[in-house]
Amino acid sequence: MNKNITPISTFSIENIVRKSILKMKPYSSARDEFKEFETKVVFLDANENPFSNGYNRYPDPQQKQLKTLLAKQKKVSLNQILVGNGSDEVLDLLFRAFCEPNQDNVITLPPTYGMYGVLADLNAIENKEILLTDAFEPNVGEILKAVSENTKIIFLCSPNNPTGNSFSDESILYLLKNFNGLVVLDEAYIDFSSKESWLSELNDFPNLVIIQTLSKAYGLAGLRIGIVYASEEIISILNKIKPPYNLNTASQEIALKKLNQNTLAAQLKKLISERENVINSLKSITFIERIFPSDANFILVKVDDATLRYNQLIQAGIVIRNRSNQPLCENCLRITIGTKEENNQLITILKSL
Numbered sequence: 001m002n003k004n005i006t007p008i009s010t011f012s013i014e015n016i017v018r019k020s021i022l023k024m025k026p027y028s029s030a031r032d033e034f035k036e037f038e039t040k041v042v043f044l045d046a047n048e049n050p051f052s053n054g055y056n057r058y059p060d061p062q063q064k065q066l067k068t069l070l071a072k073q074k075k076v077s078l079n080q081i082l083v084g085n086g087s088d089e090v091l092d093l094l095f096r097a098f099c100e101p102n103q104d105n106v107i108t109l110p111p112t113y114g115m116y117g118v119l120a121d122l123n124a125i126e127n128k129e130i131l132l133t134d135a136f137e138p139n140v141g142e143i144l145k146a147v148s149e150n151t152k153i154i155f156l157c158s159p160n161n162p163t164g165n166s167f168s169d170e171s172i173l174y175l176l177k178n179f180n181g182l183v184v185l186d187e188a189y190i191d192f193s194s195k196e197s198w199l200s201e202l203n204d205f206p207n208l209v210i211i212q213t214l215s216k217a218y219g220l221a222g223l224r225i226g227i228v229y230a231s232e233e234i235i236s237i238l239n240k241i242k243p244p245y246n247l248n249t250a251s252q253e254i255a256l257k258k259l260n261q262n263t264l265a266a267q268l269k270k271l272i273s274e275r276e277n278v279i280n281s282l283k284s285i286t287f288i289e290r291i292f293p294s295d296a297n298f299i300l301v302k303v304d305d306a307t308l309r310y311n312q313l314i315q316a317g318i319v320i321r322n323r324s325n326q327p328l329c330e331n332c333l334r335i336t337i338g339t340k341e342e343n344n345q346l347i348t349i350l351k352s353l
Contacts, residue, residue, distance in 0.1 A: 011180050011207045013233045016098050016152050021237060029244035031061050059249040062239075066252050069259050070227065074199055079232040082239060085246050087188060087213045087226030088115055093238050094209065094228075095123040098152045098182060106153040107146055109138055111162055111326035113186065116155045131327050136163040136292070138171045144178060153182045159189040162323045162334045164294030166195050176205045182234075184209045191217035191268055192275075193295035199229055206231050216297060217268060218258055223251040271297055275337045281347045288350075289331075298336045306331040309353065316349045 014022070030046035049056045063083045071078045084090035099106065105126035108116045112132075120127035128146045133139050143154065154175055158167040176183050187210055190197050198210055210229040215221035225247065228238060279299060282291050287309065290302040300323065303309050310322040310333060321334040337343065 013206070013231070013237070016181055017237055018096075018098060018100050021097050021241060024240060026240040027244055029058070029061055031058050032244065055249055057249075059245050059247060059252060061244045061246075063247055063252055066247075066255055066259075069256060073259065074197075074229070076199060076202060076229055077232065080202060080229055080235055082228040082230075082235050082242065083247055084226045084228065084242065086215070086224035087186070087211055088119070089224075089242075089246065090211060090226045090228045090238075091115060091184075092119050092122070093242055094153060094182070094184060095119050095125060096241055097237050099123060099125045100150075101125065104150045104152045105148065106155065107143055107151060108155045109143070109157075111136075111160075111323070111329050112155070112157045113161045113188075132160075132163070134328070136160065136165050136328070138167055138175070140171050140174050143175065147179060147181075151179075151181055153184055154179055155184050155186065157186040157188070159187075159193050159295040161189065161296065162298070162300055162321070162326060162329065162332070164189075164292055164296045164298060164300050166193050166295045172198070176208060179207070182207050182209050184211060186211045188213045188216055189296035191264070192272060192297050195295065202229055202231070206233070209234060214255055214258070217264060217271075218255075219267070220251075220255060220258060223254055225251055225255055270340075271337055274340060274343055275299065277340075278335070278337060278343050278347070281343075282350070285347075285350050287353070298334050300329070300332055300334050302330075302332050304331065306333050309333060312353050313346075313349065318346055318349060 034045060043057065046058055048058065066083060067078050067081045070081055082090060084093065101124035105128055106120055107128045107130060109132050110129050117127050130139055130142050130146055138156065156167060156172060158172070159165060160167065172185065185198055185208065187197055190212065198208065202208060202210065208230070212227045212229065214223065214225040228235065275294060275297065279291055282288055282299070282301060287304045288301050289304065292300040294300070306322050306324045310320065313320055320336070323329045323332045323334050335346070
């Protein structure tokens, strides 16, 4: 991915991090102070139960084995990674580290992932909402007009949820170049897209923060594993405030196993093929008025009456998502791509309505 553009030069991490966070001394757990987990020693330092059951010891607070593998696979530095208890935790850490309660603000772009707004409310941060365009693209001019000296973060979800589309590289680049706060790019669905991740640009843009997850393409939603990729300076700040043992031992072990299985490509191929099959099948459903392009593992469709069709599907034993309460999504339903059998069942029921 060659953007051929000069990186931002006026961004400074010291200008946006909360002063109290800069001054604070992080909590040091027993496993932070003695890090040789595989050394044959007697552990009497962490008040643990000594009777082994596989989980009687605290987990590695820095998830070193998992991060080492991620660094190798994603081609980033080990110190550019923070792993959290789902993307929601790592997003919350960004608010806590960089946004002063009752003073700072962030910018979100509805329709988008709802937790950005929830976390803003939770942390007493003003959320400035700038609607996407009718083409579901960032309205860059209006976004930058809304920026004030207290704007710390702009959240971009690409591919976007619930619309399914990826934002243009030009829009993302322009915001990175012209905003002196953090540009948080949520790439939860990037594995389903033909577009490249922005990870290759991480070293060129010090204000770029990328969020990924093992919940979607990797099929580990039940383990709650979210990942932040950013500059070493940003990761260092987030490490100061994260809970000491925020990712349990079982999640770390299963994630390592999954990442080493080399099954991702085959599953992605099946899901993307099924996505196209579902889209083609939906074209024959008379009450579907529009099918939006998707780079994700779901499809957004506009129907004649979203509430009616949602309830009909519920009665038939299929649960989808009614997104009509989102801006620009009137009478829109979001359909996740399932197995071939599940998708066929969905289409059969839709044709019968």
